[in-house]
Amino acid sequence: MTDRYHHGDLRRALIDAAVEAIAESGPSALSLRAVAKKAGVSHAAPAHHFGDKAGLLTAVAAQGYDRFADALDRAWEATGDFVEVGVAYVRFAIDNKAYFETMFRPELLHEDDPDLQRAEARSNAALVRGSGEPKPGPDGKAPAFNAGALGAWSLVHGFAGLLMGGNFPPAVVADPEGALREIARQTRFGEG
DSSP: OOOOOOSSHHHHOOOOOOOOHHHHHOOOTTTHHHHHHHHHHHHHHHHHHHHSSSHHHHHHHHHHHHHHHHHHHHHHHHHHHHHHHHHHHHHHHHHHHHHHHHTTTTGGGGTTTTTHHHHHHHHHHHHTTTTTOOOOOTSSSOOOOHHHHHHHHHHHHHHHHHHHHHHHOHHHHOOOOHHHHHHHHHHHHTTO
């Protein structure tokens, strides 16, 4: 057993160890026993604090969504530009791959967890800020969703996934932010 955990916030130490393990092998392969070993605690500690693997992954996802919302908020506050929020989205995915890979895997999480729901709602609010109001349809009724925000989210999430999966040419990999800005300019998704 490692000698990493000595005192303090065991919950935090377990989440940090889980993030390290996810970075190595992905969220599906996460093992509570391996997390305990990384944190230097008994194999029962993760189950005691989180109940099961899904409970630990839910805590990781909730923390990830909070960090994600912070990144999107910072981009909006610094620029007031919806496109730059999209760039921050992709930058978060690149810099926080373990969180990102866990956040968007609902089948691995306890979706009814209040902390997860709060953090998701916070990041959703940060994501749509600046996307404009939903436009009424031909019948004059407001749609059930903001098509502009949903389209932009689909674009940046797809871009991030393709980038992290190694599917882009070297020029895009070398400057993903610049590539995304050019896509936004070409597709005009930044216009609300």
